[in-house]
Amino acid sequence: MQNVGLQLNNIVELLDTNNVQAIQDVFADAHPADIADTLESLTPTKRLTVWLQIPQILKGEVLAELSEGVLRDLAGDIDKEQLVDSIKSLDVDDIADLVHDLPHETLEDVLVAVDSNVRDSLDEVLSFPDDSAGGLMNLDATVVRDNITLEVVLRFLRLKNRLPSQTDSIYLVDSDHHLTGVLPIDRLITSPAEDLAITHIIDNPVTFDGLDHEEDVAKAFADYDLVSAPVVNENKRLIGRITIDDVVDVIREQAEHDIMAAAGLNNEADIFAPVIKTTRNRSVWLGVNLITALLGSWVIGLFEGSIQELVALAVLMPIVASMGGNAGTQTLTVVIRGMSIGTISDQNVRNVLIKESLVGVLNGLLWAVVIAVIAALWFQNVHLGIVIACAMVVNLIMGAIAGVLIPVFLEKMGVDPALAGGVALTTVTDVVGYFSVLGLATIWLL
């Protein structure tokens, strides 16, 4: 790769030798995203030192590239006036993104600082939820009336001198600002200049409503290979434009959310945040886990007498719980993914349940035979082997059923399956695993 990235170790070295001039030189030619990466790799105390060496003109864009946790921390350390100065010259959608993540008074300060037309635009974008098409849109669409020729369009563009980034099409509107269609730039430059613009438009373009969810927007961009797309209000009037660079951020954030949520973490988790803060953030999840673990222990506690009689049960019961949890997690993962990309819906969830249960039965039988042989040989007790085997089949089927039903149920309750699904599932497979091993043993063996 050429012209990509920064040398982080250089920056750390320059910091250690307090060579701020050299840092300024490195940053002068750097891309804001690379500077943001550098900041994220540093401890909080070093971040402020480095921040002060960033050219003023880049500071806003660097802030826009930072992850939420790092942004909030750093913004708390920066002089308020300088913060507003850095932000106010950004694109409206970037300002909107930033003020969502910053304390409310920052928004008020920014609204006072910007020009009145930017303020109006910002009001418009901020009137939509953060995770909607409206919250994602910018107001920099290149718009022309639909009754002019391509030559006039070209002359108009020449006057503007520069087009907004990611402009792959011009939007045509009627006299009431209703979107007539979309004119791709390549048609504009390859078609006869005397033609009317309207004869070269795509007349059924993908358009978004301001309230569409950003995940649906992302799916449409990915499916239809879009670079930009118009946003319209309920009266089909053009209100903004969404571009692929912001959609890519949505896709990356969504992916990060799914991975982090499974461990009870926020996207904003900052690897270099202070120890106390991280401890506090993580402790909540561990508390939830303790409660679910106590539930499993309570089940074991019901069978103390059985364990005392046959200690092998205590040795083998975690295997059944763990296998159920693993098989169930496989089902859960596939189902959550299917629900999020849309291949699983109310129409076919019954098929999925039947299939996953059958897979649970087959894998249950397979590993039941294996564990039965191991248990029987280990403890010289064939009956114990049979008990463990039966418990294994029960728990793998339970894991499959829970793996399908838990995410479906959570989704209907409005709870994020990526966050709560794993905990709920392993609670079920632990409880059922312990209960089936110890219960069956108590009935059959003791």
Add this chain to the structure above:
Amino acid sequence: MQNVGLQLNNIVELLDTNNVQAIQDVFADAHPADIADTLESLTPTKRLTVWLQIPQILKGEVLAELSEGVLRDLAGDIDKEQLVDSIKSLDVDDIADLVHDLPHETLEDVLVAVDSNVRDSLDEVLSFPDDSAGGLMNLDATVVRDNITLEVVLRFLRLKNRLPSQTDSIYLVDSDHHLTGVLPIDRLITSPAEDLAITHIIDNPVTFDGLDHEEDVAKAFADYDLVSAPVVNENKRLIGRITIDDVVDVIREQAEHDIMAAAGLNNEADIFAPVIKTTRNRSVWLGVNLITALLGSWVIGLFEGSIQELVALAVLMPIVASMGGNAGTQTLTVVIRGMSIGTISDQNVRNVLIKESLVGVLNGLLWAVVIAVIAALWFQNVHLGIVIACAMVVNLIMGAIAGVLIPVFLEKMGVDPALAGGVALTTVTDVVGYFSVLGLATIWLL
């Protein structure tokens, strides 16, 4: 949203009533990505019926949109000649992607069927690894000599009539096909036509080497908001062009891989694959899990005598194992993410280890107190409470250390941390959890 998606339930209904004409009508105006979604939501037997109703002209693009598992299954059912016919008219990068996922003889058939210039292009793309910039590139770059005026460029584009999709810039080369620079389309149309093209180029554009890894390409596209970028060979000669639509696919596949791998699943896992096939695919992972679970059981088995003396140990030990696993998974998740986005490197991994260990100590102490009180009250045994508390601290610190070191070690060994990290970590926290509870109890209590 407008002009987005298909009604899946309509298709299912039409299938049930065998109304193939109506399905053909729905597909006639549909986007290939939507048809692919529909196919993925159906059971394998229905897929072939629906496939036959897809207009021939769309079939190749539908195949290109299918996930690997569904593609392979469906391709096995399609007449070979028809398969090659569908594929051969696609873009070269799409053909290359498809033949990577299909049996080797398909490639040979395709190479025979395509024109000789497409064959040469295909050879070029296929000479690079599937997950490299070269494997991702297309050969449709719009290229002009660097010594002509904008007017000549515009006339050339008019002659071509259509530009390749996602063309936001024209590439300028010298007489040896070395890349001189990149001319953004907006500069082309807003600058004076008599200017030399070379005066309006971006002279330090981001370029990729054919062997760059696709994840680095994806990061650069996201960081620098690229729509397309040139690929050059080691002599800086232009060999191709990467576009954002393919990069979006890389980002989505990578995210899916990370989520699926954590449950031991392939990206290609098809939710509606036959039960036997799914059982077989998943059983491998369950086998790995069984071995790690047996390791935990072996540790418990070492202390059978202690458990018989104090059954409460069997009741409480899973809590310690589970809490260590959860805390460790939090660390592991943050570290894997930090490594993949580049905020964690050899330079600062020591800082991360110290910080995570401290978090482990603090959360260990917090939950040690809680579990000590619960255990002491439950079993009326203060000493038992103290033992469990100490084991909790030990295991949470162990979880933190393992959460940092395991992914670093796996990465150095060339093993995917997203796949093996979770299993390795919970094996450590299970073994250490059981050992510390039972070992400390054996020394202090019995």
